[in-house]
Amino acid sequence: MDNTMMYTLLALVITGLALAEFASRRYRDTVHASANDTALEVGMTVSLLLITQPLILFATSALGQWLAPGMRDAWAGLPWWAWAGLLLVGDDMTQYWWHRISHSPLLWPLHRAHHSASYMSIRIAYRNNFFYYLMMPGIWFAGAMVYLGCGWMYFAYVVVKQAVILGAHCAWAWDEPLYKVRALRPLMWVVERTISTPATHRAHHAITNADGIGHYKGNFGNLLFFWDVLFGTAHITRRYPAQYGLRDDQLFGAERWDRQMFYPLLQSKREYSALKFGGKIYSDE
Numbered sequence: 001m002d003n004t005m006m007y008t009l010l011a012l013v014i015t016g017l018a019l020a021e022f023a024s025r026r027y028r029d030t031v032h033a034s035a036n037d038t039a040l041e042v043g044m045t046v047s048l049l050l051i052t053q054p055l056i057l058f059a060t061s062a063l064g065q066w067l068a069p070g071m072r073d074a075w076a077g078l079p080w081w082a083w084a085g086l087l088l089v090g091d092d093m094t095q096y097w098w099h100r101i102s103h104s105p106l107l108w109p110l111h112r113a114h115h116s117a118s119y120m121s122i123r124i125a126y127r128n129n130f131f132y133y134l135m136m137p138g139i140w141f142a143g144a145m146v147y148l149g150c151g152w153m154y155f156a157y158v159v160v161k162q163a164v165i166l167g168a169h170c171a172w173a174w175d176e177p178l179y180k181v182r183a184l185r186p187l188m189w190v191v192e193r194t195i196s197t198p199a200t201h202r203a204h205h206a207i208t209n210a211d212g213i214g215h216y217k218g219n220f221g222n223l224l225f226f227w228d229v230l231f232g233t234a235h236i237t238r239r240y241p242a243q244y245g246l247r248d249d250q251l252f253g254a255e256r257w258d259r260q261m262f263y264p265l266l267q268s269k270r271e272y273s274a275l276k277f278g279g280k281i282y283s284d285e
Contacts, residue, residue, distance in 0.1 A: 006155040007049075013163045017122050017170050026171035031119045040113060040257035045126045052133045060143030076149030083153040086145060088224065091138035092161065096227040098136055099220040108281050109274050110135070113260035115216070118245035120202055121171040125162075130261050161223040164195050173198035179238050192236055196225045199238050206241035207250075213239045248272060248282035 021027040033041075064072060078086075102111035110132040117124040126133075133139065146154050167174055175197045178184050192200060200221075206214025218233035219225070228234035249255065252272050259268045259275050268275035272282060 006158055009159045010162055013159070013166060014122060017166050017172075020174070021121060021171040024172040026173075027121060030171055031121045031123070033117075033119065033121075033123070034254070036254055036257045037117060040260055041117075041123050041127050043257065043261055044113070044128055044130070045123075047130055048126045048128075048133050052130070053139060056134075056139050057143045057146060060140060061147050064144065064147035072147060073149035073151075076151065078149070080153055083145070083150050084157065087142065087150070087154065087157045090141040090145065091157075092221075092223045093227055094141060095136065095138040095222050096220050096224075096231070098138065099222065100233070102132065103217065103220075105281055109263050109279075112246065112274060113255075115205060116246050116249055116255065116260065117205075118207075118243070118249075119171070120169055120198070120205060120244055122166045122169055125166050125169045129263060131263075164223050168196040168198055168201035170198060173202070173240060175199055176240075192225065192238075193229050193234070194226055195223060196221050199240060200225055200228075200234070200236060202240050202244070203235055203237065205244045207243040207245050207247055208241075211241065213237050214241050246282070248274075251282075 018027075021031075099111070101107055110129040112129075113132075114124065114128045117127060142150075142154060175188070175192070176199070178188055179199075191197065196219075200219050203213055203215040204219035206216055208214050209216065215235035218235050219228055220233055221228045225234065252270055255268055255270060255273065255275055259266050263275045264277070267277065268279070270276075273279045274281050
């Protein structure tokens with residue numbers, strides 16, 4: 001599997017989930033995006049897929065050739081399950097921790113863009129700050145794995161992971177009808193503790209924790225929700241929050257897309273904002 005096939009498979013996943021959003025009418029009924037939202041989401045999706053990820057893969061290859069030229073493809077003989085384990089720990093688990101610490105005051109400005117959307121949809125999956133992905137340890141680790149010979153397994157892993165992440169953000173909650181099937185309850189018990197689902201991830205995007213459903217201080221998992229179970233940040237209710245987004249945007253107006261994408265190079269002019277030096281995270285708790 002090469003880059004072309006990976007992007008083709010990702011395009012098929014995105015198309016399928018987009019059709020589900022439209023066919024279920026969830027996109028029409030719940031996604032009320034502004035031009036500001038669209039600019040941020042298009043800018044970040046394009047930059048991640050066409051700039052950040054290829055740049056990191058190129059940089060890790062160049063660094064490997066410079067620092068350890070004899071190690072190129074040195075691990076190519078490892079079985080697929082060994083590569084899967086390395087990627088799950090080196091990429092997905094480190095992304096869990098990167099996501100978790102990004103909810104701290106220091107790194108929140110690089111991640112708040114992802115939470116500023118007042119809706120759930122596949123369109124927000126890559127909505128973040130440009131430097132959030134550029135600094136993400138897991139992508140650099142994955143690049144090192146490709147240099148060491150991971151090859152097709154990395155691209156297969158990316159397709160599976162992005163399918164889960166996109167599905168967790170989808171406006172159509174694919175897990176909701178499955179919870180209602182009595183015979184599937186044992187299976188869904190396992191599924192919701194293994195991978196990210198719409199129910200668990202929507203809780204993370206909730207505008208408040210006060211309703212007992214929202215849990216924006218947990219449910220950090222990307223591919224594997226198991227990391228939340230393991231590290232004590234899981235919150236499972238099988239219910240869906242009434243509202244998504246950030247309270248400070250409701251009160252003070254949305255931040256401009258370019259400030260959200262390119263902070264700290266560009267900073268907010270809003271009076272109350274985390275996107276400027278000296279700014280603070282808003283909390284109504």
